[in-house]
Amino acid sequence: MTDPLPWLILLPLLWATGAFLLGPARGARLALAGTAVQLWLAFALAAKVSSAGTALHHPVGGWGAPLGIDLAADGLAALLLILTQFVALPLFLYARAYFAGKSPAFWPLAGFLLAGMNALFLSADLFNLYVTLELVGLAAVGLVAMGGGAQQLAAALRYLFATLVGSGLYLLGVALIYGVFGTVSITALTPLVTADAPPAVWFAAGLMLAGLMAKTALFPFHYWLPPAHGGAPAPVSALLSALVVKASFYLILRLWLHPFAPLTQVAAWLPALLGGAAILWGSWQAIRAERLKELVAWSTVAQLGYLFLIFPLLGADRLALHAGGMQVVAHGLAKAAMFAAVGVLIQVTGRDAVADVAGVAARLPVTLFAFGLAGITLMGLPPSGGFLAKWMLIDAALLRGRWDMVVVILAGGLLAAVYVFRVLRQAFLLPSSGERRRVERRPVATLEWTAFALAAASVLVGLRGMEILRLLEAGT
Amino acid sequence: MTANEALPLAVIASSLLPGLAIFALPERSVALRSALNLFGALAKLALVATLLAGVAAGEDYAFRYAVLPGIDLAFKADALALLFVTLSAVLWLFTTLYAIGYLENAPHRSRFFGFFSLCVTATMGIAMAANLFTFFIFYELLTLATFPLVVHRGTPQAMRGGTIYLAYTLLGGTLLLAGIVWLNALAGHAEFAHGGYLAAGDAPNWQMQVIFLLLIAGVGVKAAIVPLHGWLPQAMVAPAPVSALLHAVAVVKAGAFGIVRIVYEVYGIEFAQSLDLLAPLAVFAAVTIVWGSFRALFQDDLKKRLAFSTVSQVSYIVLGVALFGPLGTVGGLVHLVHQGIMKITLFFCAGNFAETLGIHKVSEMDGAGRRMPLTTLAFSIGALGMMGAPVTAGAVSKAWLADGAEAAGMDWAIWVLWTSSLLNAAYFLPILWRAWLRPAPAAWPEERIVARGRRETAWLLLLPPLVTAIMTLAAGMFAESPGSPLEWAKLIAAREYRVAH
Numbered sequence: 001m002t003d004p005l006p007w008l009i010l011l012p013l014l015w016a017t018g019a020f021l022l023g024p025a026r027g028a029r030l031a032l033a034g035t036a037v038q039l040w041l042a043f044a045l046a047a048k049v050s051s052a053g054t055a056l057h058h059p060v061g062g063w064g065a066p067l068g069i070d071l072a073a074d075g076l077a078a079l080l081l082i083l084t085q086f087v088a089l090p091l092f093l094y095a096r097a098y099f100a101g102k103s104p105a106f107w108p109l110a111g112f113l114l115a116g117m118n119a120l121f122l123s124a125d126l127f128n129l130y131v132t133l134e135l136v137g138l139a140a141v142g143l144v145a146m147g148g149g150a151q152q153l154a155a156a157l158r159y160l161f162a163t164l165v166g167s168g169l170y171l172l173g174v175a176l177i178y179g180v181f182g183t184v185s186i187t188a189l190t191p192l193v194t195a196d197a198p199p200a201v202w203f204a205a206g207l208m209l210a211g212l213m214a215k216t217a218l219f220p221f222h223y224w225l226p227p228a229h230g231g232a233p234a235p236v237s238a239l240l241s242a243l244v245v246k247a248s249f250y251l252i253l254r255l256w257l258h259p260f261a262p263l264t265q266v267a268a269w270l271p272a273l274l275g276g277a278a279i280l281w282g283s284w285q286a287i288r289a290e291r292l293k294e295l296v297a298w299s300t301v302a303q304l305g306y307l308f309l310i311f312p313l314l315g316a317d318r319l320a321l322h323a324g325g326m327q328v329v330a331h332g333l334a335k336a337a338m339f340a341a342v343g344v345l346i347q348v349t350g351r352d353a354v355a356d357v358a359g360v361a362a363r364l365p366v367t368l369f370a371f372g373l374a375g376i377t378l379m380g381l382p383p384s385g386g387f388l389a390k391w392m393l394i395d396a397a398l399l400r401g402r403w404d405m406v407v408v409i410l411a412g413g414l415l416a417a418v419y420v421f422r423v424l425r426q427a428f429l430l431p432s433s434g435e436r437r438r439v440e441r442r443p444v445a446t447l448e449w450t451a452f453a454l455a456a457a458s459v460l461v462g463l464r465g466m467e468i469l470r471l472l473e474a475g476t
Numbered sequence: 477m478t479a480n481e482a483l484p485l486a487v488i489a490s491s492l493l494p495g496l497a498i499f500a501l502p503e504r505s506v507a508l509r510s511a512l513n514l515f516g517a518l519a520k521l522a523l524v525a526t527l528l529a530g531v532a533a534g535e536d537y538a539f540r541y542a543v544l545p546g547i548d549l550a551f552k553a554d555a556l557a558l559l560f561v562t563l564s565a566v567l568w569l570f571t572t573l574y575a576i577g578y579l580e581n582a583p584h585r586s587r588f589f590g591f592f593s594l595c596v597t598a599t600m601g602i603a604m605a606a607n608l609f610t611f612f613i614f615y616e617l618l619t620l621a622t623f624p625l626v627v628h629r630g631t632p633q634a635m636r637g638g639t640i641y642l643a644y645t646l647l648g649g650t651l652l653l654a655g656i657v658w659l660n661a662l663a664g665h666a667e668f669a670h671g672g673y674l675a676a677g678d679a680p681n682w683q684m685q686v687i688f689l690l691l692i693a694g695v696g697v698k699a700a701i702v703p704l705h706g707w708l709p710q711a712m713v714a715p716a717p718v719s720a721l722l723h724a725v726a727v728v729k730a731g732a733f734g735i736v737r738i739v740y741e742v743y744g745i746e747f748a749q750s751l752d753l754l755a756p757l758a759v760f761a762a763v764t765i766v767w768g769s770f771r772a773l774f775q776d777d778l779k780k781r782l783a784f785s786t787v788s789q790v791s792y793i794v795l796g797v798a799l800f801g802p803l804g805t806v807g808g809l810v811h812l813v814h815q816g817i818m819k820i821t822l823f824f825c826a827g828n829f830a831e832t833l834g835i836h837k838v839s840e841m842d843g844a845g846r847r848m849p850l851t852t853l854a855f856s857i858g859a860l861g862m863m864g865a866p867v868t869a870g871a872v873s874k875a876w877l878a879d880g881a882e883a884a885g886m887d888w889a890i891w892v893l894w895t896s897s898l899l900n901a902a903y904f905l906p907i908l909w910r911a912w913l914r915p916a917p918a919a920w921p922e923e924r925i926v927a928r929g930r931r932e933t934a935w936l937l938l939l940p941p942l943v944t945a946i947m948t949l950a951a952g953m954f955a956e957s958p959g960s961p962l963e964w965a966k967l968i969a970a971r972e973y974r975v976a977h
Contacts, residue, residue, distance in 0.1 A: 398661040430630035
């Protein structure tokens with residue numbers, strides 16, 4: 001295995017197929033082993049990219065661009081690959097204990113999801129990216145529908161609709177681009193796209209970015225996210241909220257930075273405006289949510305908003321890019337942890353309501369710690385990765401005199417504190433005697449500790465800020 | 477890593493690691509938990525003693541770790557840091573002993589002591605932070621680690637107190653963050669320095685003034701400066717050891733300490749004066765001093781009365797800082813320590829009255845002195861110290877503050893101090909009068925610990941207030957001896973002003 005790039009795509013495909021053939025028990029073991037190897041590969045790739053300082057390329061089957069398929073990995077891609085495998089591995093451990101062999105569809109679907117995501121991060125042309133987007137979207141819809149309840153099917157259908165519209169718009173844009181330039185390779189397109197490009201190119205860029213924003217659930221395209229993420233089983237919610245939405249965001253960032261950079265300057269305020277609205281509206285809905293999972297899902301809508309604030313701030317100092325990368329990592333870890341923790345709370349109390357966690361602090365300290373640590377990251381409190389992201393974002397906004405954004409970022413942190421502490425407060429409350437008598441299931445240790453590990457990572461990643469930034473500098 | 481780099485980290489680790497270990501302990505392992513706690517506290521004291529000796533001899537202790545390009549997590553154990561570190565480390569030991577006695581057989585002790593250790597860890601970080609970035613990290617950690625302690629009892633009142641506490645402190649933290657990042661964007665990332673690191677050319681004056689306001693408002697929440705003090709009387713629903721922590725060991729001290737750092741080592745006293753920032757700060761401090769004392773007069777709840785008293789007393793420190801001149805500086809700094817040992821004595825005693833006899837209100841204090849003479853004696857010493865009675869620590873603070881006000885030409889501040897002393901007497905003396913001179917009632921509200929011979933309450937509850945009361949007297953009587961808080965405050969002031977003048 002000299003080159004990690006193709007293996008990062010092949011391995012999950014292999015174990016997904018294996019899991020399909022061998023059933024959930026052995027499938028889970030295969031998935032865990034495969035993901036562990038992928039994680040190792042992702043780290044090896046990051047080390048290579050970091051020391052090379054530029055992007056790595058891999059011509060598939062020896063046929064590179066423009067004729068064949070080219071895989072490429074720069075620092076941003078390597079970072080997201082690490083994040084994906086790093087979050088997936090504990091979540092798979094969690095899922096194995098959570099489903100306890102009862103959910104045969106999970107493992108193959110999860111494998112295809114990971115294969116799609118890894119391929120997306122490594123693809124270097126617009127059409128392959130479309131294929132990976134569809135693979136990710138369909139696998140994700142399948143995971144949401146897996147529960148089989150009427151509500152879950154309805155959420156899955158809505159999700160399917162959103163994801164198809166999103167990738168449809170994207171595909172339309174790709175077709176237009178191909179019509180104008182005759183190529184879909186990102187490297188080839190970068191010098192061709194200029195500010196005086198024909199209107200078709202402007203239109204195509206608009207379509208592609210709008211489609212991807214719909215898939216990233218940017219306000220006001222967020223309507224599909226809370227039911228889909230809030231309705232799925234806990235491990236699925238965690239995968240979707242932590243990772244899947246990041247895939248389309250990654251693509252937006254990639255397109256924004258490279259081929260479309262000359263076009264996007266004029267409209268950079270738009271994603272930031274929508275992002276700001278997402279922070280306020282998502283947080284507000286999380287504050288009002290009655291159900292735990294709904295609260296966490298709305299928090300995702302809000303947290304994704306921060307990612308879109310970076311666009312008008314991108315510039316030579318790279319602060320905003322660093323802030324975005326850090327936020328992707330921090331939120332990925334924290335949100336996976338929070339959904340995992342909430343999954344335990346729901347399993348143990350038997351109910352999905354904020355009001356019903358009263359007194360949990362005494363009985364599920366590990367889970368509650370996980371929730372609290374993840375909350376620290378979401379609030380952007382130190383020393384978490386979320387704090388560093390927020391720090392750099394405020395710094396970038398101040399340097400450009402964007403006071404409005406500073407206020408939104410700070411207000412978002414306070415609003416996050418309100419919804420996080422809503423749950424923590426309730427958990428510290430002594431339960432009423434009626435509630436105390438209710439029979440509860442005992443918590444499964446694996447579930448509690450995987451949630452805790454992810455949450456601790458989301459806080460401690462703040463201490464590895466330098467490595468993350470150095471990786472982001474490599475060829476991005 | 478050299479020994480001089482490792483020592484500040486070891487001071488932090490000596491409460492962090494036992495704290496993390498305690499979280500993992502099952503509820504019933506009382507002995508192991510107590511041993512861990514005491515081992516941590518004693519180890520910390522030993523480390524602090526080493527640091528004190530080194531710093532007095534002119535050694536530098538610093539540690540740094542790059543978090544972001546150009547931004548370090550940096551610790552520095554200088555004379556000012558050690559003033560606060562020593563206070564917290566000493567009081568932590570006694571509060572731990574007290575808490576072990578206080579929480580005997582109470583539920584969730586692992587959680588309690590775990591967060592308690594985290595609070596002390598955060599305090600150490602605040603004290604030794606070498607830049608605003610590091611200061612902020614530990615300042616927020618302190619907020620987060622105290623919340624579970626404030627709501628420890630899990631009652632609706634505790635939740636209410638905790639929520640109000642969070643609302644104030646998180647809002648304050650947000651203002652502080654805004655100020656720090658703004659300052660960072662203007663003046664670059666710099667470390668605390670004697671005489672401040674800002675200079676007139678760094679930015680327009682109005683921006684410097686607004687940033688100062690943001691920073692002071694941010695730390696002023698924890699220092700309970702009026703009108704940001706509303707959380708402190710609400711937070712007294714917490715158990716007595718937590719009140720001690722809030723009022724003496726950690727929280728309000730962290731706020732006051734932050735003001736000291738910002739005025740002296742970010743802006744620099746001269747630059748702050750030239751921006752016309754000190755006089756308004758002094759006015760806020762004066763208003764807080766009088767208003768806190770005034771409100772204390774009308775509280776029948778003993779702990780609430782003490783809480784308003786803290787509001788007032790902590791602003792003595794702020795006033796001392798805002799008085800332009802070394803005498804006021806010494807007075808403010810020394811009061812940081814003096815207020816801590818006096819107030820912790822009072823809260824320990826209040827806890828003893830509540831735990832032993834069920835006394836929560838001033839109106840229930842009649843005759844408590846006969847039933848619990850030693851506790852009441854300790855309480856009296858603390859109260860007299862707060863009034864500024866001779867031979868107590870409080871007298872030393874007030875004398876230096878008054879001299880400082882005179883030297884700075886702010887005679888009105890002397891009147892503020894006098895007014896406050898009168899008000900202090902007006903709300904403390906009735907308590908003493910009731911406790912010593914009024915006859916005891918036929919039955920105490922809720923007698924839980926029965927007196928046996930000379931032992932009026934549990935030993936672990938009685939010893940800590942007695943020791944801190946003795947410290948209150950010692951700090952007053954031996955103020956001019958080497959090693960006293962006053963001498964250390966003079967050392968700091970000399971180092972701050974050597975650069976400024």
